[in-house]
Each structure stands twice: as C-alpha cells, then as structure tokens.
Amino acid sequence: MSALMTIPPALDPARHALFIDFDGTLVELVDDPQAVAIDRAALLRLAALQSELSGAFAVLSGRRIADLDRFLEPLRFAAAGVHGLERRGGPDDPIERLAGPERLDPLRRDLGRQLAGRADLRLEDKGLALVLHYRGHPELKAEAERLMAEAVHGDEGFAVMNGDHIVEVHLAGMDKGRALAAFLVADPFRGRVPVYLGDDTTDEFGFRAVKERGGIAIKVGTGLSEADYRLAGVDSVHRWLGAPGEPSAAGTGSE
Structure with a gap:
C-alpha cells in the first residue's frame, strides 16, 4: 500500500468507464449526512461527462440510491447503493435489492436498546445496512466498534466495515468491488477500462477490482491505499473531472 501523492492520468471518455464514490469524493464530509451539497457547476460537469462517456458512468456509495438521487437531482x-446491496444498471432502470431489511432486525433491536437516550452515538438505518456514527466524538471509536461487534455476535452472515467516524454493518457477500465488476459485464461499461475514485476504507474493494482489470484506482485524501494514484480532496476531484472554471483532465487520450 502507498501513501504517496501521484497525480492520476487524464480521463479518456472514448475508452474509460468512470465509477465514483459520493461522500468524501464528490461532496465534503459533514457532521450531518443529510446536509451535504454539490456545487451546481460540478453537477453540470458530471452530466456532461456521462454523455461524453456514452453512459459509462456510475456512482458507488454506502448510501441508498434514493438518497443519491435526491442529492444529485436532476442527474x-x-x-x-449500500455497497452494492442496491443496484440500478442504467439511469432509467428500476432499483434492484439483493435482500430485504428484515435480516437486520435483531441488530436493530439490540443497538436500539444500547443507544437509547444517547446523543453522542447515532444509529442510521439504511434498510439494508445500519451505520453507527461517532463523528464529533472520535474518543468513542473503540466503544462504537465494540457495540457493533457485540450486536453482530460473530455471525458470518454480516459484514462489518469501519469507515470515517462510522461503523457499518450489512449483509455479507457484497462490496463495492463486486458491485463494480457486475457493471463491467454489461453495456455501456463492457469492454471499457474502469476508473474508480473513492476516499474511504470501503473503497479499497473497488480499487482492488479496478487494478485486477488493468484500470485506474484513485484514492482521494490521505492514508494508506492500494490505489496507484491520489487526489488531495473533493476540490481536486472536481478539478480533475474538469468542472467549469477549472482546467480539464479529460479527453487527452492518456491512460
């Protein structure tokens, strides 16, 4: 794994398929997950890129697809969504869900009891995943991880992921790498070189899948990563994508 800053090559819309994370990549991380916002100029650039890529553009996130739609409207x-437990193969396709939320009911009940009356730890229910937030209280990291581990109780049917001031649990068997691979077997992604941008530990699955297929893995921010390339932060992502008013990296034909 590398922590070096290596600027990624230019995006080639004729050959590449673009896969991109949302929080910490397209938008800045904030204490309230519902308070994020994307600049309109950046949103217009994403729409233009989608067209330039002939539709080979997808957002991969731990969020629900319905939330992504709301934040990126009208795109x-x-x-x-939910690390691949929700999937929409194309802009106008229905959302497919790999499982129902009821499998998480025992964890919901357990964590609900443990967190009753607490304001420093907050449980977000995504339906297909549960996220324990401790943003603003980094000293609670170990406690949050312990509470989640006790709720899961060693059940291998669940996957626990530690992210940026969160601990998340969802059904095992899916991650962003597997979700990305599923896109690549169908048009308009099929036959293209995958490019993936993400900032968190959950994005390492995507980086690994991209590198196995000869693609470009781009880590956003600091920290060790399997990605070969790096951008400093959200602003750098939008500059690299060529948001209006910024020099564009797209279209030079470089890989």
Missing part, C-alpha cells in the same frame, strides 16, 4: 445515473 440520473447508474448506481450501486
């Missing part, structure tokens, strides 16, 4: 796009 419509292929997406994998």
Whole structure:
C-alpha cells in the first residue's frame, strides 16, 4: 500500500468507464449526512461527462440510491447503493435489492436498546445496512466498534466495515468491488477500462477490482491505499473531472 501523492492520468471518455464514490469524493464530509451539497457547476460537469462517456458512468456509495438521487437531482445515473446491496444498471432502470431489511432486525433491536437516550452515538438505518456514527466524538471509536461487534455476535452472515467516524454493518457477500465488476459485464461499461475514485476504507474493494482489470484506482485524501494514484480532496476531484472554471483532465487520450 502507498501513501504517496501521484497525480492520476487524464480521463479518456472514448475508452474509460468512470465509477465514483459520493461522500468524501464528490461532496465534503459533514457532521450531518443529510446536509451535504454539490456545487451546481460540478453537477453540470458530471452530466456532461456521462454523455461524453456514452453512459459509462456510475456512482458507488454506502448510501441508498434514493438518497443519491435526491442529492444529485436532476442527474440520473447508474448506481450501486449500500455497497452494492442496491443496484440500478442504467439511469432509467428500476432499483434492484439483493435482500430485504428484515435480516437486520435483531441488530436493530439490540443497538436500539444500547443507544437509547444517547446523543453522542447515532444509529442510521439504511434498510439494508445500519451505520453507527461517532463523528464529533472520535474518543468513542473503540466503544462504537465494540457495540457493533457485540450486536453482530460473530455471525458470518454480516459484514462489518469501519469507515470515517462510522461503523457499518450489512449483509455479507457484497462490496463495492463486486458491485463494480457486475457493471463491467454489461453495456455501456463492457469492454471499457474502469476508473474508480473513492476516499474511504470501503473503497479499497473497488480499487482492488479496478487494478485486477488493468484500470485506474484513485484514492482521494490521505492514508494508506492500494490505489496507484491520489487526489488531495473533493476540490481536486472536481478539478480533475474538469468542472467549469477549472482546467480539464479529460479527453487527452492518456491512460
């Protein structure tokens, strides 16, 4: 793994398929997950890129696709939500869910009891995943991880992921790498070189899948990563994508 800053090559819309994370990549991380916003100029650039890529553009996120739609409105796009447990193969396709939320009911009840009356730890229910937030209280990291581990109780049917001031649990068997691979077997992604941008530990699955297929893995921010390339932050992502008013990296034909 590398922590070096290596600027990624230019995006080639004729050959590449673009897969991109949302929080910490397209938008800045904030204490309230519902308070994020994307600049209109950046949103217009994403719409233009989607067209330039002949539709080979998808957002891969831990969020639900319905939330992504709300934040990126009016853009419509292929997406994998809840780390791939939700999937939309194309902008106008229905959302497919790999499982129902009821499998998480025992964890809901357990964590609900443990967190009753607490304001420093907050449980977000995504339906197909549960997220324990401790943003603003970094000293609670170990406690949050312990509470989640106790709720899961070693059940291998669940996957626990530690992210940026969160601990998340969802059904095992899916991650962003597998979600990305599923897109690549169908048009308009099939036959293209995958490019993936993400900032968190959950994006390492995507980086690994991209590198196995000869693609370009781009880590956003600091920290060790399997990605070969790096951008400093959200602003750098939008500059690299060529948001209006910024020099564009797209279209030079470089890989």
